Amino acid sequence: MEFGDLLLGFSIAFTPTNLLFAFVGVLLGTIIGALPGIGPSAGVAVLLPVTFGMPPVTAMIMLAGIYYGAMYGGTITSVLINTPGESASVMTTLDGYQMALRGRAGAALGMAAIGSFIAGTISVVLLMIAAPPLADFAVTFGPPEYFALMVLGLTTLASLTGDSMLKGLLMAVVGLILGTIGIDLMLGAPRFTFDNVHLLDGLDFLPVAVGLFAIGELLYNLYRPVRAEPIKAKLSGLLPTRQDWRDARGGVARGTAIGFFVGMLPGAGATIASFLAYATEKRVSKRPEKFGTGTIEGVAAPESANNAASTGALIPLMALGIPGSGTTAVMLGALTLYGMQPGPLLMSTHPDVFWGLVASMYIGNVMLLILNLPLAPVFASILRVPYSILIPIIIGVALIGVYSFENSLFNVGVAVVFGGIGFVMRLYGYPPAPLVLALVLGPMLERALRQSLQMSLGSPEIFVTRPVSAVILAIAAAAVILPLVAWTRTRLAARALAS
Amino acid sequence: MTRADIFGGVLLAAGFGAVLWEASSFQYGTEFAPGPGFTPVWYSVIGIVLSLSIAGLAWRAVRQSPQRESDSDDRLDAAGLLRVGAALAGMAAMLLVTSLVGLLPALLAFLLYLTLVVQRLPILPATGASLATVVFIYFVFVHFLGVPVPTGPLGF
Numbered sequence: 001m002e003f004g005d006l007l008l009g010f011s012i013a014f015t016p017t018n019l020l021f022a023f024v025g026v027l028l029g030t031i032i033g034a035l036p037g038i039g040p041s042a043g044v045a046v047l048l049p050v051t052f053g054m055p056p057v058t059a060m061i062m063l064a065g066i067y068y069g070a071m072y073g074g075t076i077t078s079v080l081i082n083t084p085g086e087s088a089s090v091m092t093t094l095d096g097y098q099m100a101l102r103g104r105a106g107a108a109l110g111m112a113a114i115g116s117f118i119a120g121t122i123s124v125v126l127l128m129i130a131a132p133p134l135a136d137f138a139v140t141f142g143p144p145e146y147f148a149l150m151v152l153g154l155t156t157l158a159s160l161t162g163d164s165m166l167k168g169l170l171m172a173v174v175g176l177i178l179g180t181i182g183i184d185l186m187l188g189a190p191r192f193t194f195d196n197v198h199l200l201d202g203l204d205f206l207p208v209a210v211g212l213f214a215i216g217e218l219l220y221n222l223y224r225p226v227r228a229e230p231i232k233a234k235l236s237g238l239l240p241t242r243q244d245w246r247d248a249r250g251g252v253a254r255g256t257a258i259g260f261f262v263g264m265l266p267g268a269g270a271t272i273a274s275f276l277a278y279a280t281e282k283r284v285s286k287r288p289e290k291f292g293t294g295t296i297e298g299v300a301a302p303e304s305a306n307n308a309a310s311t312g313a314l315i316p317l318m319a320l321g322i323p324g325s326g327t328t329a330v331m332l333g334a335l336t337l338y339g340m341q342p343g344p345l346l347m348s349t350h351p352d353v354f355w356g357l358v359a360s361m362y363i364g365n366v367m368l369l370i371l372n373l374p375l376a377p378v379f380a381s382i383l384r385v386p387y388s389i390l391i392p393i394i395i396g397v398a399l400i401g402v403y404s405f406e407n408s409l410f411n412v413g414v415a416v417v418f419g420g421i422g423f424v425m426r427l428y429g430y431p432p433a434p435l436v437l438a439l440v441l442g443p444m445l446e447r448a449l450r451q452s453l454q455m456s457l458g459s460p461e462i463f464v465t466r467p468v469s470a471v472i473l474a475i476a477a478a479a480v481i482l483p484l485v486a487w488t489r490t491r492l493a494a495r496a497l498a499s
Numbered sequence: 500m501t502r503a504d505i506f507g508g509v510l511l512a513a514g515f516g517a518v519l520w521e522a523s524s525f526q527y528g529t530e531f532a533p534g535p536g537f538t539p540v541w542y543s544v545i546g547i548v549l550s551l552s553i554a555g556l557a558w559r560a561v562r563q564s565p566q567r568e569s570d571s572d573d574r575l576d577a578a579g580l581l582r583v584g585a586a587l588a589g590m591a592a593m594l595l596v597t598s599l600v601g602l603l604p605a606l607l608a609f610l611l612y613l614t615l616v617v618q619r620l621p622i623l624p625a626t627g628a629s630l631a632t633v634v635f636i637y638f639v640f641v642h643f644l645g646v647p648v649p650t651g652p653l654g655f
Contacts, residue, residue, distance in 0.1 A: 049640075049644075050639065050644070052644065053644050053645075164500070164553070166549055166552055166553050166556070167553065169549055170511065170546065170549040170550060170553065173515075173542055173545050173546040173549060174511075174546065176538070176542045177515075177518055177539060177542045177543065177546065180538060180539050180542070184525075184535035186532075186535075187526070187534060187535055189525060189526065189534075189535040191522075191525060191535055191539060192518075192521060192539075219583045219586060219587070222579070222582045222583055222586055222617065222618070223576065223579035223580065223582060223583050224576070224579055386624075388614075388618050388620055389620070389624055389628045391613070391618065392610045392613050392614050392618075392625075392628050392629055392632060393628055393631070393632045393635075395590075395610075395613070396606055396610055396629075396632040396633065396636060397632065397635070397636065399590070399593075399606065400602075400606065400636045400640050400646075400648075401640075403602065403646070403648070404640050404644065404646040407646065407647060407648075409594060409597060409598075409649070412594060413594055416587065416590045416591065416594070419587070419590070420583075420587050423583055427575075428503055428504065428507055430507075446538045449533070449538065450532060450533050450537070450538075453532060453533050454531065454532040457531045458528075458531050458532065458533075
């Protein structure tokens with residue numbers, strides 16, 4: 001990293017247009033995060049078409065703003081209605097809501113905003129330091145290493161998402177198969193097109209992502225309406241007291257470190273980071289019995305972690321071109337739509353995009369702090385809008401957004417079909433994120449696999465004889481095998497106990 | 500794992516079987532390189548194994564604790580399913596009539612149907628939300644972003 005790169009980034013981020021769209025992004029992200037049921041993946045997917053007329057750097061600034069803004073917004077619902085706005089805020093409900101019941105909702109939201117700001121800012125510094133050398137290292141990667149990395153991303157996401165690892169893996173396989181639809185890129189043969197011209201170019205990720213993340217979720221809310229009334233809390237005292245700060249500062253520091261490193265791992269993401277940060281905080285606390293009753297460190301640690309993780313997740317995306325979560329998969333799709341080749345060369349071929357994004361994240365975090373401290377009551381008032389009114393608005397925007405992607409009604413039909421599929425998946429606990437990630441990665445993974453096998457004249461040994469790919473594949477295998485071993489041991493122990 | 504997972508697992512396995520059948524008609528490989536059929540064949544084989552594993556585990560779980568089937572969480576809500584089915588049917592109908600009446604009128608009709616018939620919202624918030632959404636879409640997508648939407652006989 002050179003200082004000049006960062007200066008270039010700030011010169012881009014400080015243009016009036018980019019400042020405006022960074023603000024729009026973090027504002028929309030906060031609102032999206034505050035609405036229960038609409039997560040950052042759905043938000044980014046639905047709003048992606050709005051960015052089509054923008055320069056790529058402006059679009060990425062806005063999309064990233066939505067992503068990390070949603071992490072801030074998710075706290076509001078967790079604290080005020082005991083319902084996480086998105087999955088990364090689940091742990092915040094445990095102590096945040098208890099604090100609100102005791103009249104300290106303002107302190108909980110304030111500490112979450114300040115913790116998120118500190119975590120977000122430190123993580124951007126770490127992103128700036130870690131991404132360029134990683135990208136330099138990854139330039140030496142060949143198809144076998146890329147194949148291994150993509151397998152790692154898919155297996156970790158599939159094994160960490162949802163209640164059942166098998167269901168996550170299965171959804172990844174479904175996504176991979178959907179990714180094979182269309183003309184085979186290496187030999188030109190059509191696959192699974194059934195003489196439909198719309199399928200020759202394959203299934204676009206956007207209609208599928210909007211269908212699964214947004215329409216499926218909204219249909220689920222039609223099926224089982226959200227009935228959440230915010231508690232009538234007075235949002236005063238948003239700035240933490242000296243005692244609050246003393247109690248929470250360790251949680252913020254540990255949450256930031258855990259969040260950033262977990263977020264950086266392909267597939268792990270903000271939800272796992274917040275779980276780990278909360279568990280760690282409880283373990284190191286001198287008063288673990290107080291957790292769950294309204295401790296401020298129980299809010300500070302997971303909130304810092306989820307914000308740090310959302311920045312950490314940009315490292316594999318920007319340095320390797322490998323998204324580690326549903327949201328970053330949508331952002332990867334966005335990069336390709338803007339005509340960029342995601343991967344280690346992105347930073348050298350499009351330094352404006354990477355450094356403009358980095359600089360905008362410093363600014364975005366300041367904007368979020370300013371927005372979230374004085375305006376917390378305004379965001380809280382969004383929760384008073386009945387969800388039933390929001391459903392038609394979001395469905396309408398989602399459907400037209402999908403249409404505007406390629407001016408194609410076929411894509412709208414795909415989104416509707418995947419909306420129905422997403423609803424059934426939600427009903428039976430099949431996670432959508434591995435499917436979308438696999439759909440985005442599928443064609444790249446297949447190309448890397450086939451190029452690798454061409455290099456080795458058909459021998460799969462190439463994946464284990466090259467040290468980097470061997471190590472990455474071993475980690476991927478461990479991500480699948482270790483939970484299975486733990487599950488088997490638990491079952492054997494339970495059986496022994498029963499007998 | 501519930502009884503629904505047994506059915507779901509078997510259904511998915513059958514789906515992967517169909518994919519395998521179709522994929523077997525693609526060229527599997529050349530002398531030194533995999534062909535277009537290579538990955539679909541292996542993906543569908545892995546899919547069949549995973550689907551049947553889910554079905555098998557669910558079958559075992561149901562057999563070991565059949566009382567779980569009476570859990571209220573596992574029961575489907577018929578009225579909820581009807582709302583979802585009606586919403587999906589509305590979206591399909593919207594797509595069908597778009598070429599006749601234009602995209603924005605079709606969307607407005609769908610949103611009115613969704614809010615008034617499916618969600619049974621009071622008339623004022625329902626029409627307000629539907630109209631506001633279509634006006635917002637017109638200004639952002641059609642006017643500002645210049646998205647060419649199919650128009651109907653009324654010119655919009």
